[in-house]
Amino acid sequence: MNRRVPLSEDARVNSATGGGLLLWLSWWNAYALRETLVGYGLILPSLLVFLVFYYGPAIFLMYIAFFHWNIFASQSTFVGLHNFSVLIHQPVFWQSLLNTGYYVVLVVPVTTLLALALALLLRETRNLRGGGLSQALVFLPHVTPVVATSIIWVWIFDPTFGLANAVLHFLQLPQLGWLSSVHWALPSVMIYTVWHSVGLYTVLFLAGLATLPKQVLEAAQMDGVRGWRSFRRIILPLISPITFFVIVLATINTMQTFSQIYTLTGGPHGGAGGPAFSTTTDSLLIYQTAFLYLHFSLSSAMSLVLFALILTLTLVQKLIADRMVFYR
């Protein structure tokens, strides 16, 4: 009896009786089991990679955040919230939170606005000669390896020989210490991050702009609504889902920024996060606590705090979005 039908009301009623159960089992054997096995079989390779290298460590992290765990000792002791209480008494932890906040609050809006502006420009030039090339050039930085381009930017930011100061000199502006200045080190990292990531968000905005219904824009044109007004009243509301997505993605990405800070401010020779902790963000501190000072439990507790922060921020953004985003 091979009934290749979904579990219907009849089958469910019948399954209460013995005959029904057999029928249900045969249906299950013939169809659902095979479907299920094939499905899981197909995702198995990536599922394994995810379990071992992603979910496994994440769950382990939540575990050791509440223990005193030593990588060299075989046993660990439960210490409750002790790791968190150590954290809040560390000035550098607060400093790192402050740096992260400063970094996110500047990088996310600047990147989003710049990406939107670039997307609007590229949209206007897409049918001109070189339009496609411009798009590729804007996206190009994003596909370069962070560490490699960071090393180039170390040279650009060099106070004596760097391009950045050469430009300032040319513009007859005072020259800066860039990465060696307590005030300018984090902004220097921000400049690099905007340069590296804006291409991705530009492409996302371009995709959003491409879905704008042409006739609606023409209707606005005939209504005499042009320029800024048409942008604010028609284009912006219609691409609001993309804008929301870009903001959430940019927030998560910037809160997790690590590689460029590590490379720009210290690299393998140490000293990353300086000068004077001015570029020590959450993720850098997590790394240093774990792999420089080998306080894995403390570092795990920090990761949990960062996780909670990102989660809260995303939920808040979602709440705001529910009021402001218009889904067609």
Next chain:
Amino acid sequence: MPSVKLKAINKSFGQRQVLQHIDMEVGDGEFVVVVGPSGCGKSTLLRIVAGLESPTSGELWFDDRLVTQVPAHARNIGMVFQNYALYPHMTVFDNLAFGMAARKTAPSAIKHRIDEVAQLLEIEPLLHIRPGALSGGQRQRVAVGRALVRSPFAFLMDEPLSNLDALLRERMRVELRRLHDRMRIPTLYVTHDQTEAMTMADRMVVMRNGRILQLGRPEELYHRPSTVFVAQFLGSPPMNLVSVKVLPDKGVAVAGKDPQVIPIPARIREQIGGRNVVWLGFRPERVVPQTDGAVEGLDFTATVHTVETLGARYHVHGTWGESPITWVTTEREGLTGSVKMKLTVPWDQVHWFDAATEERMVSPERESIPVQVGGTL
């Protein structure tokens, strides 16, 4: 007297010429329908009048005002788009108010005008709903309303009914036409549906490959098509066209194993002149059974193949010689496969076209058109 005049309009996109020397006019209070197959340039024509495209050459006049270079929003045109193009994030009220607000109309005047239009179109209960929650017919009305609130100089409609289902389309057809009869705003309406064109137009324009083939009242175009294309494009089922050989002994013969030779009146014979082969056309509904000399006409014998039942009438598909033909009858009796039928078409209902140019050759005996209904010229 509001009128829209197009003078020698040409339009090219790169190497491709999509409009060639378009001359036409939409007169005061007139409803002109441009009809043609897709890609014939009819939408481009409409977009040029709207100001969404500019012509490569030629002039566009609104009354005595040359508007060729005037931007779209300054032309005071009301346009209804194929997919309505309502602003999806605004309520119906805001959709209607948007254009007026952009023109700095006072809020009280906007409200007053919208109430007026909403009442006319019976969309008052929808004013505070977003387009996403409206049905196709309601969106259609709102789109018309948005074009109407600004009291436009002229109305442009780009296939406005093509997104509706058949039943609603028929209803909206009547409603739009009734609205036009009330407002009397010059209207240019584009469609690929010949039924829509025939039923709604005061005058219609048939286009093909960027040219106007024929322009005139629907009855004119239907009964006196100037080319084979117009003849076949209008009417459902389309006009029958049969290639016939002209015989020196004052008759024509249809192709086939056993060619039937049909004598033709001298008047028609003269106009055919020295041509060897011509197209002969007749409308399916003009075919009648032969009644021994009662009607002077094209007598022929056809073989029945299939019969389509449409309720009130039957469409009979058959052959005359080797040419497939269709005719319409209300009598089902005797209509079975392979039956031979003696049919006739009155001479003034037979159309003759040149085989090479596909243009009409023989002018009719009577210049008047058999049926005349409504319409202004």
